[in-house]
Amino acid sequence: MAFMVAGTRQYQGRTMKESHAHLNITPREWDRMVTIFKEILAKHKLPATETQELLDIVESTKADNVVSGG
Ligand code: HEM
16 A cells, blocks of 8 residues: 655555556566657656656656566
């Protein structure tokens, strides 16, 4: 069980690892997701600082979402 506070709401769902383990997401698939994510942020002209902040947040979940090896 994960507990994460965002504003006044508290997330009580499954952890990232529990949610994604059965999906067997490969590093290659992860990289593709990051590429598409960057393209979308650029399309909407998100400034560089905010873009980097979001990419850092996403990257911080990689180890829990991606299968090793791949
Ligand atoms: C920053 C990266 C990601 C975050 C924060 C994230 C977050 C989440 C959350 C909160 C859930 C629901 C957990 C629950 O139901 O308890 C979820 C489920 C899911 N995610 Fe992600 N996810 C990420 C990356 C990915 C990627 C890269 C993929 C696919 C390539 C993916 C595919 C899925 C799928 C298919 C489910 C549903 C799993 C199921 O219920 O069987 N996620 N994700």
